[in-house]
Structures are given as C-alpha cells and as structure tokens.
Amino acid sequence: MGMNSKELDKLIEKQIRDKEREKFLEWRRKLDEERGHREKEEQKEKFWMKCPKCGHSLEEIHLKMIRVDRCTNNDCHGIYLDKGELEMLLDMHLDEQTNSQLFLSLLGMKKRSGK
Numbered sequence: 001m002g003m004n005s006k007e008l009d010k011l012i013e014k015q016i017r018d019k020e021r022e023k024f025l026e027w028r029r030k031l032d033e034e035r036g037h038r039e040k041e042e043q044k045e046k047f048w049m050k051c052p053k054c055g056h057s058l059e060e061i062h063l064k065m066i067r068v069d070r071c072t073n074n075d076c077h078g079i080y081l082d083k084g085e086l087e088m089l090l091d092m093h094l095d096e097q098t099n100s101q102l103f104l105s106l107l108g109m110k111k112r113s114g115k
C-alpha cells in the first residue's frame with residue numbers, strides 16, 4: 001500500500017475544499033449522532049458488531065471522515081458501511097488515485113480494535 005492512514009487523511013483533506021469540508025464535518029456529526037442513538041438500542045442485541053456472514057466480531061476502521069466496520073476474520077474480511085457513509089465517499093469527488101488508495105487502506109489495514 002505504501003501509504004498509512006495519516007498520509008491518506010492529509011491527501012483527502014487537501015482535496016476537499018474548505019467550504020466543502022464544513023459540509024462534511026456537519027455530515028459526519030449527524031451520522032455520528034444517528035449512530036449513537038442506534039448503538040444504544042442495538043448494543044443489547046447479540047448481533048451487534050458481529051459479521052453477518054461468519055459471526056466474527058467487527059472492528060471499526062477510521063479515516064478522517066469515513067468509517068467502516070470490517071470483519072476481523074482473515075478468511076472473510078467483510079466490509080460494512082453505515083447508511084450515508086458510501087454516499088459521503090462518492091460525494092467527496094476524490095481523484096482516482098486517492099480513491100483507490102483509500103479503498104486499499106480500508107481493505108488492507110491490520111489495525112485491531114481494543115474491544
């Protein structure tokens with residue numbers, strides 16, 4: 001991959017103009033809020049943060065404005081986007097190279113959550 005998530009964050013940030021950035025931060029805040037409400041309700045349920053395909057736990061992967069849940073099972077590595085995350089990604093209009101770097105990072109990062 002050659003690029004860590006911090007470098008990628010910088011690259012993404014550079015491509016999003018200031019006024020657009022405001023829009024995304026607001027979007028990010030809204031998504032977090034909605035997610036927070038949902039988490040409270042869903043935490044009690046046994047399938048919360050479990051991969052729907054294989055049942056392993058999911059880890060959260062964060063890049064500046066994008067967050068995905070990824071299965072920790074190396075044979076599965078299913079990737080799950082919350083409602084709105086994909087739309088946000090598409091609406092950022094990143095150039096092709098940044099986009100592919102972003103997806104490679106999401107697919108390849110070895111980071112484990114402490115949970």
Ligand SMILES: [Zn+2]
Nearest residue numbers: 051054071076
């Ligand atoms: Zn899985």
